Amino acid sequence: MSIDPGTITVPDLWKGAHRDDRTRPRSRQRLLGPSSIGLCRRRAAYEVHGAWPTDLDDNMHAAILGTWLHEGILRVLAEQYGAHTELELTNGVILGHADVYWAPGGAAPGVVEDVKTKSTRALDVVVRQGPSQHEWFQVHLYAHLLRTGGLTDHPHLPTGKPLPVDAVRLRYVGREYGQVVVHQRMYDEDVTRQALAWAEDVLESAEPEAMPRDLDGPGLSIICDNCPFKTACWNIDEISDDRAPQSILAEDAVGVTDALRAYADAAEVESAAKKRKAKARKTLDAADPGTYGAFKLSWSGGNPRPPEPDPAAMIRVLEGLSLDIPMKPGGRSSRTIGVTRVPEAT
Incomplete structure (x- = not known):
């Protein structure tokens, strides 16, 4: 069988x-x-x-x-x-x-x-x-x-x-x-x-x-x-329009205000931290790997990359041959938030 x-x-x-x-x-x-x-x-x-x-x-x-x-x-x-x-x-x-x-x-x-x-x-x-x-x-x-x-x-x-x-x-x-x-x-x-x-x-x-x-x-x-x-x-189940679940935390003006305050506070701390981090990174640029006090330094990357396709050059070639350039749906761009502090009234 x-x-x-x-x-x-x-x-x-x-x-x-x-x-x-x-x-x-x-x-x-x-x-x-x-x-x-x-x-x-x-x-x-x-x-x-x-x-x-x-x-x-x-x-x-x-x-x-x-x-x-x-x-x-x-x-x-x-x-x-x-x-x-x-x-x-x-x-x-x-x-x-x-x-x-x-x-x-x-x-x-x-x-x-x-x-x-x-x-x-x-x-x-x-x-x-x-x-x-x-x-x-x-x-x-x-x-x-x-x-x-x-x-x-x-x-x-x-x-x-x-x-x-x-x-x-x-x-x-x-x-x-x-x-x-x-x-x-x-x-x-x-x-x-x-x-x-x-x-x-x-x-x-x-x-x-x-x-x-x-x-x-x-x-x-x-x-x-x-x-x-x-x-x-x-x-x-009640959230629509692909909104984040956390959006239910800002259902009224008080909730929105609290979230704006948290966002602005975090953005200011983040900005200052990024500046300190960027300076420290450049300071370490020539340091050898090893252990320094309570910290261990190691490096990765820095290797040569193989050649990559050049999209701009490919488009120029297709245009020179009078060929239609294949397109795909663009969809929607991501929404960008802007949060600024309103000056206090004097």
Whole structure:
């Protein structure tokens, strides 16, 4: 029997992966999770009020790859080092799953750890700027729930009883090349209090729309781009004429004035910064690559380019041959904004 390989059905990996991802407990969680605290109050409020997601994208390949890598990392830490992993924690209001708990032993302190997989670009931000506030909030809340008896069913640890946590750790792993960056600090009650106050603000909200949008919105924030409540939050279905979602923030004269002030202020700072940057760039023009104090200098480019087509010369040749020049629709030019400050009346 001869079979054409081209007729054999190949199951769609990503369709199955997205269906699998949506059935995970974390994806269906209704209580406020530590991973949402400190990120965006309106997004967290949608979760707390049980709003149904308006944006369940089927292109979250990187996130799902990160989930698969994450599971492998936790398995290695558990099997090779004896770590306790995937601990469900709750106080009845906040529900979270701590990645790793290292129980104290001998001189070793108790440590709660969160593992995050990142793209190379995102990992570079962590190296340069350190963990974000919401990431420190997250791991401190895990520590708080462990310290206050929030552990639920567990095969090896006592549940419902306080467990010692002296330090918190964030372990970042690069998805492309496996780079590892670790940040850790001693547990800080002040950070926990700030995180709990942030959570309380959301939990007391009457509705999601009562909470502010803490991020810049679609096209300006990757978190907003991938938010499951993006359409509801930014009223994207109601925006016409290809206007930016952020245009809903300037619905009246006050909103327009605030945006103009922000634009003018930023433009003035940007202009001054560009001048300083341009002078510094010219100052460095003859500097050799290397490390200078807290800075590393490197150079790229400067190579000769191959010849390129000359559009103007091509047009002249076609015109000389009395041939029609092929044209394509011009479309519309991009709109240019002009913002100037009105002099104060004397």
